[in-house]
Amino acid sequence: MDGKNHTLISMIHLLGFQSPENLTLLFFFIFLMIYSMTMCANLLIITLVLYGRTLHSPMYFFLSQLAVSDMLLATDILPNMLHAILMKGTIISLANCITQFFFFGVSETLESLLLTVMSYDRYLAICKPLYYALIMNDRVCWIMVITSWMSTILIILVLTLTISQLQFCEPNIIDHFYCDLDPILQLSCSVTTAVQLEVTLLSALFVVMPFFIIIISYVYIIVTIFEISSITERKKAFSTCSSHLAIVSIYYGTLVCVYLVASRGQLWNIGKFPSLLYTVFIPLLNPMIYSLRNKDLKKVLGKLISNSLNMQRNRRVQRKC
Template sequence: MDQRNVTRITQIHLLGFQIPLSITFLVFFLFLTMYCVTICGNLLIITLVSYSKSLHSPMYFFLSQLSICDILLSTDILPNMIRAVLVKKTIMSFSDCLIQFYFCVITESSESLLLTVMSWDRYLAICEPLHYSLKMNYQVCCILVILCWILGIFLLLTYTLTISKLQFCGPNIIDHFFCDFDPIMQLSCSDTTIVRLEVTVLGFIFVVFPFFTIFVSYFYIIATILKIPSSTGRQKVFSTCSSHLTVVSIYYGTLACVYLAPNRGQTQTLNKLLALLYTVVTPMVNPIIYSLRNKDLKKAIRKFINNVLNIHFNKY
């Protein structure tokens, strides 16, 4: 093994998007706007759930936790990406690169588990309404949310520590806008079999099993809805879970595009655009979907805005 192979990487160069100089500020403004919309939209959801008594229910409590995940994910990815648009390259320490990767995976995994818990909540509300208040009380909701975060943090810490023990011999350039798993593994000159096996197992726990659980839950939910005699009743019941179903479809649809689609023939630019879907676009559209498709949230938003305006005008 030559000297290059035994030299441990200490810095990472993230290339980001190779954008022509003529549209640099346009792209910078676009990403900055997306980040602001993501933060403001998800903070609005959290504020409304805390502020409005009509939203003090398990469904909206889980939604506020989902918004926290989206804020953490976008904050982990977007600031560095926005900076890379301007300077064309971001230099970060290798430890910071692993930390960014770790927090990205934690938030994505916790979000996957939260979406699963939300589907179970909808299943109980629609299929077992008489037992709903007993099975989904405040204590149960808190325990489920804590479990989602604990599983995400400690199980994923296992293989992140395994990655940190590998030898990385470079080159220290990552042609991506954040430190993702495959770009990091491409820098390693060690055997990555164990790490990839761990990723496969954890992928089953955090992606395959949750998706299967959500699929089964909605199978029973749809079957129950179809048994409702009136079309108005069916539409009213389905409206309570349509937002969640839309978010789930977007979330797992983007993950499937990134990780299940064959990589052969794909350019690195296309890989970046696909990764952009679940790291940037999904956290931004989640609060928009819930706000547009949920009557309770619409009412809470109107009430919140009216109260803010009344307070403002009363000062004058």
């Protein structure tokens, strides 16, 4: 409430990226291509997992859920961001701003839980191979995924409802390209202690704790891999979790850059760039990392392309006949 005009607001002006006039169209087409590639790459992952019988395993089932989460994040952030680039900012209602934060929170929290589930899956596959098929059956996989989705939606809904009870006052300007938590709270002329306590608790439960579970899982995985006598088997075991480890490193690395390294009093112009990596590039990097490093996905993609080409040839032959 310090020094703020206490006129309540219902609309918010998102400044987005303040790019030079002559680069506006270039930035627009770059981010439009990123959005298109993100949706296509993640849809391809989902299609391959559904199509390929060899991909009907827990690891790829969780990967398809991660692809759904990435599509949700990209669709929540990028369309509005593209509009803001063209219009040099965008005006949205307070309700839409809070809604955008809700879907952003759901996708990011869900990714944290899915990465944790995937690390547990790799732990069982490498450290407990004899029990893997017994423990990670279809029923357990579905329970894990449904629990991740339901708990994520529930806790973010509670946080969002708490935020919606706050009063927001002028100035109604957010110098960012999406409605993140800190920029929203900076507009509040109410006491935000309850929200901050909820965020601290939820961050500890759904970000910090999963991170430590992942770390512990990989300590056991690495120890087990080094105990394998065959170098070939050692490389094969590591290759099954290297893509997941790369995604975990990028995800938590950008989290640290955006929310821990950046000080609260920092200008958002500086904070926009790590946020860009976090919200725009990671949903594209995830499927690319898995598809480029995974032989099983490449084989299924080759079969899918081959079958599609054969179907087209057969149709041409039938038309000629």
